[in-house]
Amino acid sequence: MILFLEQFLNGLQFALLLFLLAAGLTLIFGIMDFVNLAHGSLYMVGAYFAATFTRWLNSFVLGVLLALPAALLLGVVLEMLVIRRLYSREHLDHVLATFGLILFFNEAARLVWGAAGLTLPLPSFLSVFLEVLPGVPYPAYRLTIIGVGLLVAGVLYYLVQHTRIGMLIRAGAANREMVGALGVNINRLYTIVFGVGACLAALAGVMAAPILTVQIGMGENILILAFVVIVIGGIGSVRGAFAASIIVGVTDTVGRAYLPEILRLILSPTGASTAAPALSAMFIYLLMASFLVVRPEGLFPAPGGRK
């Protein structure tokens, strides 16, 4: 039971990291109709920035706080230089360009930081264990991730539902042309959305960095999962991204933890140990596939029936 609670919290933490990535991705998709494969690179760059700044400034908190505006700047520059010119193009061009960006960022990171990864050690005040329930110790840092993730989710919700810019975002997800026709400065809106998305991705990278090593290509695997999340959640919907990332994050983590056990009940021991790692990795994609068959538009599709 305690183990399950731990796994559940791990899943929640992973889910919130996914949410940070997926929220930006779904907004960029929903508002600008832009396929951003390079979102994972922003995640990676965020992590590298945090590791580097922490080293320079000898402070975890300062390093993290500096990495975010740096990533925001990078996102804005990227949008103005490259992304902006591709909005009118078809998705294939987006795929091509952002694939090129992935190659560029990966190689640039290799040049700047070397092929071996970096580590981002936790400060001592975060390396402690807290008792979530009596007798259940859980790493404080992972609780911080959950906390920050929920906070960001709350802020995003407020932003999207209760502010003018959020209204523009929701309107843009439903009918982009109309928003432009109504005289809103679409260019600025798009730059802001992309910048926010980049910032969120970088935040995810920064928070993931102490747990995983910071290395080239770290963004790619989690990006694909983020795609799964936004497809399940519905493109353009932050609410959908939240619900779907909880589903995906928790099922993936809990599934990986318990699937070997379940398999051992059904198959022979050797069969289970061969099949288990493969099946647990595959499980989440099977989930997505079944979801798409049943409800292709996602949990919370944007109103207006967009493609």
Add this chain to the structure above:
Amino acid sequence: MFLLTLFTRIVILAIAAVSLNFILGYGGMISLGHAVYLGIGGYTVGILAHHGINSGFVQWPIALGLSALFALVTGALSLRTRGVYFLMITLSFAQMVYFLTVGLDKYGGDDGLTIYKRSTFAGLVDLSDKVAFYYVCFAILLACVLIVWRMSQSHFGVVIRAAKSNDRRMQALGISTYRYRLAAYVIAGTMCGLAGVLLANHTDFINPEMLSWTRSGDLIIMVLLGGLGTVIGPVGGTVAYLVLEEALSGITEHWQIVLGPFLVLMALYRRGGIAGLLSWSRRD
């Protein structure tokens, strides 16, 4: 000898590119998981060889059959979606198989599996002879190009191309575009599976890299470079891409930092690729 290896690789990947172009260029179905068929074809050959079954007459049909089956099942599911959703679902299916191959420790897992003996054909042709192997691959490429050309000219091909430009109109005309698309998808998957079989024989080695999404991305780039929706285009695109890769990696080991922006520029300024530039064929 090095040139022969390079050319063989170009020919094999051109087969894969031709198959992708059929669904992407003609059919408008952007699949970001096409490399999975390279993996299915290659892994079938590799696993069978590992168990001592070296006869091409057994390996190749099984590999093609599995590719076709996988294409049928995943295609039936994926083609219920369009556009961006299709992109992601094809990617996810490919990832699924990727993780399957990584998890199969028995067949090398992440490290891959060496193939000690290439497919045998009861003495008809010796595939370990590099020159003979090259001719076999080249002949298969010609056959595939011919097949795609004939298909694109036929009623089947016209429906596929029409469905790309206006699906609703085709359906209003009473044509079940889903079935046509599915058929095209299965054919493309099988053809790419054949390329995978050849690739495994060429490298004498299989590993999960064959299936990675970066591989699928490479295929898309080759198709785009060559020009969408032309029969010869993907061949030209493959040549250009692989030659570029070789040339750049000769200059610096950080060649991808050049290739990346090149692709970005290509996306910004492309107009029908190489085939478009040379105006070999009519516009789509």
